[in-house]
Amino acid sequence: MDKCLGCYTCAMACKNLYHQDKGIAWRRLHSLSQDIWPHSERAWISLACNHCEHPACLKACPAKAYYKRDDGIVVHDESRCIGCRNCVRNCPYGAPQYNRTEGRVEKCSLCYQRIDAGLKPACVQSCPVGALELVDVVEMTDTARFPAGFPYYPQLNPSVRFMTARAPMMFGREEK
Amino acid sequence: MNDLELPLVLFTVLSQAAVGVAWVAAFKGGGSPLRSPALLSAAFLGLALAASLFHLGHPTLAVTALRNLGSAWLSLEILAAGLFFAFVIVGAVIQRKIWQVLGLVSGALMVVASGLTYAAPGYPSYDNALPTLLFFLTAMILGLSWGWRFIPEDGRPGTARLLAAVLLVAMVLNLVAPCLWANGVMAARMSAAAFASSPLFWLYVVAALGVPMVLIFKRLQIPTWMPVYLLAGELFGRMLFFALPAHSALTLGGIN
Numbered sequence: 001m002d003k004c005l006g007c008y009t010c011a012m013a014c015k016n017l018y019h020q021d022k023g024i025a026w027r028r029l030h031s032l033s034q035d036i037w038p039h040s041e042r043a044w045i046s047l048a049c050n051h052c053e054h055p056a057c058l059k060a061c062p063a064k065a066y067y068k069r070d071d072g073i074v075v076h077d078e079s080r081c082i083g084c085r086n087c088v089r090n091c092p093y094g095a096p097q098y099n100r101t102e103g104r105v106e107k108c109s110l111c112y113q114r115i116d117a118g119l120k121p122a123c124v125q126s127c128p129v130g131a132l133e134l135v136d137v138v139e140m141t142d143t144a145r146f147p148a149g150f151p152y153y154p155q156l157n158p159s160v161r162f163m164t165a166r167a168p169m170m171f172g173r174e175e176k
Numbered sequence: 177m178n179d180l181e182l183p184l185v186l187f188t189v190l191s192q193a194a195v196g197v198a199w200v201a202a203f204k205g206g207g208s209p210l211r212s213p214a215l216l217s218a219a220f221l222g223l224a225l226a227a228s229l230f231h232l233g234h235p236t237l238a239v240t241a242l243r244n245l246g247s248a249w250l251s252l253e254i255l256a257a258g259l260f261f262a263f264v265i266v267g268a269v270i271q272r273k274i275w276q277v278l279g280l281v282s283g284a285l286m287v288v289a290s291g292l293t294y295a296a297p298g299y300p301s302y303d304n305a306l307p308t309l310l311f312f313l314t315a316m317i318l319g320l321s322w323g324w325r326f327i328p329e330d331g332r333p334g335t336a337r338l339l340a341a342v343l344l345v346a347m348v349l350n351l352v353a354p355c356l357w358a359n360g361v362m363a364a365r366m367s368a369a370a371f372a373s374s375p376l377f378w379l380y381v382v383a384a385l386g387v388p389m390v391l392i393f394k395r396l397q398i399p400t401w402m403p404v405y406l407l408a409g410e411l412f413g414r415m416l417f418f419a420l421p422a423h424s425a426l427t428l429g430g431i432n
Binding site: 032059098148 | 241250254297432
């Protein structure tokens with residue numbers, strides 16, 4: 001969050017790679033509200049699926065269209081999806097999104113095909129300032145799990161960590 | 177405001193009406209299995225199941241909704257609805273007490289599973305027992321009103337009094353819930369504001385619950401038009417149930 005410029009490159013890289021329909025965006029940027037970030041220079045939170053340890057989507061899907069890989073990535077198998085939208089109701093972070101044209105839900109799968117090929121996810125690769133990284137959350141002890149602006153759901157244990165934004169430095173001539 | 181989710185409105189309300197009619201026939205109908213209430217119950221549930229298919233993006237895969245019985249309340253809801261439908265039909269044909277009991281149990285299970293399906297983390301205002309309580313109240317309101325004519329004459333004033341009491345409980349619950357949400361997380365506070373500021377919500381509380389409660393309590397009988405009126409009221413209220421609450425994702429980047 002400290003590095004993020006709010007340039008939307010991560011969201012656009014994701015959209016370009018997967019040709020998401022109009023209105024669908026697996027990764028989205030959210031501007032922090034002025035109530036929690038009272039600076040004229042805005043701060044951002046870039047979010048897609050959080051690949052929770054206990055995913056609400058996987059638990060609620062009646063058709064078992066979700067599965068969790070050994071590396072923790074939560075994958076949605078669209079061929080099994082019946083379009084009931086129960087996962088949309090259950091995920092508090094809005095990750096699964098309903099595609100009305102397809103009649104199915106879709107979401108970020110952390111570019112697991114790219115990861116299997118030794119590449120970085122599209123969002124991580126595209127970020128011009130290195131604000132997104134693929135890390136082992138167990139090693140991230142000095143990062144925030146639920147910063148302001150990210151709803152508190154410890155029972156799901158989202159697999160994301162945040163380095164919160166620092167107050168911007170002000171440059172200028174001192175008033176006399 | 178969310179989608180009205182009309183197929184889900186029809187499915188939940190009509191399936192709960194089916195369960196309610198089965199309960200009333202069993203507990204108030206003189207103790208013996210009756211064919212007419214069973215057929216009415218089956219008709220409600222048949223319409224409910226048909227309506228539910230229109231909610232799905234791929235209705236032909238509907239049967240695969242039974243795959244996740246281990247953890248998805250929605251799978252259990254569909255299973256219980258199917259069993260309830262089967263038991264009611266069998267009970268109407270083979271008039272034995274056992275089928276009626278099985279129907280009552282599977283019907284109750286269906287209402288519980290349905291309530292817990294909507295107790296989703298994405299909607300903090302519903303992530304509790306509230307949907308289950310509301311669904312049981314709907315089952316009782318519609319069961320008592322539609323099952324009224326199957327009840328012996330001497331049991332009718334007591335049944336009318338019970339229906340008035342259930343309507344009062346439903347009214348209180350509908351009024352108390354937004355008050356509790358007002359002290360919750362942001363999405364719950366947004367839901368409280370959406371309900372409290374909606375004239376349609378107040379119309380539901382007054383016209384669909386309050387007015388029938390007073391009329392039924394005063395007359396101690398249920399006029400012939402009342403079951404249809406109450407059904408329309410519950411359908412209207414269920415539309416608001418789906419349309420008004422705020423999803424947690426709306427608060428991303430804001431105060432939680």
